Amino acid sequence: MEELCQSINTSQRKTTIYSQQRLLGINDRIRFNDIIKSPNDKRLYRGLILSNDMRVLLISDSTTGKSAASLNVDVGSMNDPVELPGLAHFCEHMLFLGTEAYPAENGYTKYIYDHGGTCNASTGDDFTNYYFDVNPENLPGALDRFSQIFLNPLFTESAIERELNVIDLEHESNLMDDKWRIRQLHKSLANPMHPYSKFGTGNKETLGIIPRQLGMNIRDELLKFHETWYSASIMTLSVIGKENLDELEALVTTFFTNVENFDVHLTTWIDHPFCDLETRVYAVPIRDVRYLSIMFPLPDMGEYFSSTSVHYISHLLGHEGKGSLLSALKTYNWSNSLQAEYGRGARGFKFFNINIDLTENGLKNFSDIVWLTFQYINVMKEDGPIPWIFEECKKMWNINFRYEEKSSPCDLVNSTVRCLREYPAREVLRGPRLSNEWNPDLIEELLDYLTPRYVRISVVARWCKNVTNETETWYGTEYMIEKIPHDIVVDWKDAGLSGILRLPAENEFIPTNFELKPREPDFFHKHRSS
Incomplete structure (x- = not known):
């Protein structure tokens, strides 16, 4: 998968952290x-x-x-x-x-x-x-x-x-x-x-x-x-x-001011730690849990914070309404919850993870769940980036920022201290929620990473003890890692589209008018008499 690493590496661009103003x-x-x-x-x-x-x-x-x-x-x-x-x-x-x-x-x-x-x-x-x-x-x-x-x-x-x-x-x-x-x-x-x-x-x-x-x-x-x-x-x-x-x-x-400056520069790790892909891992947990993780390596998208293209993709994959991936999984009694998120990693490399809680029936059909996931990704690619979906996300992010609850002092300083490095100075509060730049090309570029060719899946369940053959050094976790059989990868590549999966319909309930209107003079009288 050398070309994946090269692709991720060449995607790195120098981020301008602090504006010149x-x-x-x-x-x-x-x-x-x-x-x-x-x-x-x-x-x-x-x-x-x-x-x-x-x-x-x-x-x-x-x-x-x-x-x-x-x-x-x-x-x-x-x-x-x-x-x-x-x-x-x-x-x-x-x-x-x-x-x-x-x-x-x-x-x-x-x-x-x-x-x-x-x-x-x-x-x-x-x-x-x-x-x-x-x-x-x-x-x-x-x-x-x-x-x-x-x-x-x-x-x-x-x-x-x-x-x-x-x-x-x-x-x-x-x-x-x-x-x-x-x-x-x-x-x-x-x-x-x-x-x-x-x-x-x-x-x-x-x-x-x-x-x-x-x-x-x-x-x-x-x-x-x-x-x-x-x-x-x-x-x-x-x-x-x-x-x-x-x-x-x-x-x-x-x-x-007296803390010394040794002129140390930020360490950035451009090479991705996972270039051996098309693999699956089986791991045995301590607790009686069952879940499937579908991971794709991504470049660090920090410089594109104002377009939040990764959050556009997370929004669609994590959607829970009619036609969504989760609704299909619930129909088959394979899962009750799903989370899609960009993050973890470190400076220079990131992951895109789809974490799916598994029922006992879902555990038996985890390969089909991955197949269904690629069908939904194919729907996203087939329909292409859709401006009104981005506008909906933008409106909700802006509403959440406008009416954000007052956080505790400790939470506030802990959240903003990292933002000082990740965003321009004027955006340290709004940066994590900012979305005002429509960038369909970047969305398509990111979707190109979400393919069977680059996938790494993990199944975590006590059932995995039946197949594990190795033990992790530091925590003693029993596991097995293997290349995904070629015929399964081909099946995922040919997943095509599904009649039950589709992108969400427009949300007509997003508020647009936030003006406060005074109560009518006889408001209390009316409600008291009723």
Whole structure:
């Protein structure tokens, strides 16, 4: 499937993250005061680029019950050294355990908890995220301690040994979690030369035993990782507080301008980890669940966020009305739910997944379900991109943005902190929901990836124990992987069209007038008498 990888690779284009329309501020800071927000959003927003290139979103809300902050470092487990799986995750844990300014191991967390807050962190494939919330009056003290994590962490030997046990216990608890088990199975089955295939969380073996056998000092490796990757140039920060925007800017500038900029550039993985396709995987879960996953590799479509062509495709495949794929599956008693989504992956590559819950009858007929799915995809290709469907999606996305509910401080900073990297500054709030550009050529290009030639399917059910013949290294998941027989692939390629499948009819109930009309003077009298 080399041509697939080449096709995906050549589809990569450099994304312009921040628009050139900048409002210059004082002291080498760059301000963005034109952030687009919902008409119902009463919060005030300002974007910044600090003198060290850290990107910041300030959110002022005089009514907030909690202040909060989230900092994202665009480095994750895919950046782990090959010989040290889990090092990024270990580094995340260690940053909570003492800094030069606040050497007590629980100094940061104790301050947060003592002042009505919570704090946590997570390590992903291509990012690590740290966040907290706290009583509003304690935001300055919290930001002070929070910033020290990224300035001068201690990485003490005693804390390293204890935290290694915490990492190992975390892995042990994940061993019974099917989400972790199946995700790591797919990673382990990816191209072994690709960083996506790594064991991301690590355990005592990968971070303790093996490094000692190799003569490595794990503290030295943690320091090297932090000094290499924890650069302001690949950090984004989102902060909400009761303070006005100028006061928040002063706080952030005071505490975060000194975070060093090592001139680190974002890592982007243009090669896709799955180029060995036309395969199917059988996996045995812990829980008694049954589902089918149909996956297609895609390029990273981040630069086309304003056309949301992938969401157009997700909308049609996930439609539940008459003539939809799900309605047909329900008719055959093969499934009760279906989810189609673009995502996961990392910078440079993505997946398109169709996840289908299976009944017992559906499990027996999973190959026919895939065949039916390709029939529906053929309907989409036959009818081509339809402007009115896009317009309906556009209207609903705009309505959802206009009337979006007020999110909690923690949810808000965690959602916006990644958007600072993925969207132009003025679109950090609207970007994930923006759809104003009709791009039928891009829709057709994406549909070309949804073919039997590129498919990778997974069947997850306890029944699979009857056919499994291998065990995944890190979680012990029993599985089997095989090439899909040629005659089945040919059958899917020749699936044609179906008389029971069709695209949705126009939705006449999408509102267009949002004016509020005053009640009639005798409104209450009428209803009281009735």
